[in-house]
Amino acid sequence: MKKLANHLYWFLIAGALFYYLYHKGYIFANFENITPQETYQMLQHERNVTLLDVRTKREKREDGYIEGAKLIPVEELEKRIDELSPYKKRKLIVYCRSGHRSVTASRILANAGYRTYNVKGGINAWKKEGLPLASY
Numbered sequence: 001m002k003k004l005a006n007h008l009y010w011f012l013i014a015g016a017l018f019y020y021l022y023h024k025g026y027i028f029a030n031f032e033n034i035t036p037q038e039t040y041q042m043l044q045h046e047r048n049v050t051l052l053d054v055r056t057k058r059e060k061r062e063d064g065y066i067e068g069a070k071l072i073p074v075e076e077l078e079k080r081i082d083e084l085s086p087y088k089k090r091k092l093i094v095y096c097r098s099g100h101r102s103v104t105a106s107r108i109l110a111n112a113g114y115r116t117y118n119v120k121g122g123i124n125a126w127k128k129e130g131l132p133l134a135s136y
Contacts, residue, residue, distance in 0.1 A: 031094075031106040031116035036126040039093055039119050043068075050087040052094045054105040055123070059097055063123055064133035066095065074101040077108055088114060095119035095126070 034042070042049050043066075053065055054074040065071075072080050074096065084092070092114045096102040099122040106118040119126065127133065 030110040031118055033120050034093070034117045035120055036129045036131055039066075039095070039117070039126070040129075040131050042091065042093065042117075046091070048089075049091045049093060050084075052084070052092055052105070052109075054094060054096045054101050061136055063097065064127075064135040066123070066126065067132070067134045069095075074105045074108075077105055081108070081112055084109070084114070091115050091117060093117045093119060096122045098122045098124050 043051065051066055051069040053060060053069040053071045054077065055063075055071070056073050057071065060071055070084075072083065092109055094102045094105050094109065094116060095118075096105070099118065099120050102118050102122060106116045110116045121128070123133075
């Protein structure tokens with residue numbers, strides 16, 4: 001019985017680790033994770049880039065936003081994905097507040113054929129780096 005409990009314990013630990021790594025975009029990711037600094041460099045030096053903010057309108061208003069970002073909340077992304085079709089051949093950089101919802105959005109977009117890049121840490125990491133923000 002003790003051996004079974006030990007196996008169950010390790011199985012649960014492995015499952016929790018898998019869940020964490022998958023939802024952070026570290027495994028089975030069909031998109032690339034990039035830092036805020038890499039994002040900034042891409043935005044400054046590449047023309048073939050589109051920026052997508054998947055936060056809510058309220059978050060955008062309260063926290064500021066990266067200039068030029070298109071806003072489609074992740075909850076609406078599957079319904080509104082056609083709005084992004086003009087950008088299908090471009091690099092699509094996705095961010096949210098902390099980097100969690102943007103992983104979900106990046107998976108959706110990559111599965112739909114977009115070249116997707118997820119900003120690790122989201123707008124919080126962007127702010128921490130002292131990178132420029134726009135506001136209302």
